[in-house]
Amino acid sequence: MTQRSGLALAVLSLLTEAPLHPYRMQQLIRERGKDDVVNVGQRSQLYKTIDRLARDGLITEHVTERESARPERTVYTVTAAGREVAEEWVRDMLAAPRPDFPEFLAALAHLAGLRPDDAANALGSRLDVLRRRLGAARASYDAVAGVLPRVVVVELEYSITMLEAESSWVAALVSDLRDGRLTWNRAELERLAEAQLHRTV
The missing domain is CATH 1.10.10.10 (Winged helix-like DNA-binding domain superfamily/Winged helix DNA-binding domain)
Known part of the structure; x- marks a missing residue:
């Protein structure tokens, strides 16, 4: 097959x-x-x-x-x-949704590998890209809405919805990082990880 x-x-x-x-x-x-x-x-x-x-x-x-x-x-x-x-x-x-293991989720799972300010800068760059893509997607949709049957542009509706949701979430995360509501001490996290590795069951 x-x-x-x-x-x-x-x-x-x-x-x-x-x-x-x-x-x-x-x-x-x-x-x-x-x-x-x-x-x-x-x-x-x-x-x-x-x-x-x-x-x-x-x-x-x-x-x-x-x-x-x-x-x-x-x-x-x-x-x-x-x-x-x-x-x-x-x-x-x-x-049936299939897991696709996106890179972004993998990076979020290892966010603590960066300093909070470094993470905020990287996510800020992502937010800029997301907003540009969202603008382009909205422009594409506006150009065909009412011209083409909705059934041929439903994936564009979905893309816009997903881009809006991700942009909003990433913007909130960047704000939390830059305002200190989300922070961490890498040395302390490394000590916790080492203790976990040596923990006996």
């Missing part, structure tokens, strides 16, 4: 609309703003995904095109099995 991924789902979904060659798939993902959802920055990863889907019978070669002096392009189409798998993946991905 093909390994499930956002990129594999994007390929299957595009091919349910029409037969396409890989370059056009990459273009459409970007044109529709879905490159915020799936990573198509490296075309090699797209080709690997296409190869896996074809190997597993979820897509198949439709035709080979050649335009003037350009190299040949293979156009793919989705199979009946591919349509079924795409529906199954969407259903499962909506219904």
Whole structure:
């Protein structure tokens, strides 16, 4: 069974609309703003995904095109099995959250490895990035709201909600760090950690 991924789902979904060659798939993902959802920055990863889907019978070669002096392009189409798998993946991905172990949570779990002022500065930089992304996401949404059907931009609604929540939380954490409401002594924490390591059960 093909390994499930956002990129594999994007390929299957595009091919349910029409037969396409890989370059056009990459273009459409970007044109529709879905490159915020799936990573198509490296075309090699797209080709690997296409190869896996074809190997597993979820897509198949439709035709080979050649335009003037350009190299040949293979156009793919989705199979009946591919349509079924795409529906199954969407259903499962909506219904069951999967742990993705984000780096940010790992960094928060080791926040005490920094001095409070250092942590505040790093989080302040993150907050600047989050606010820029939130502004861009809101602008993108405003540009299409009322023009496109809501069903094709619900992921943008979700992204805006998540960015708003994270920005608010990080801003409060930075404030707590800078005002001294959250602080720690690294030497004391290291002594506690050493004592825990040597604790006998």
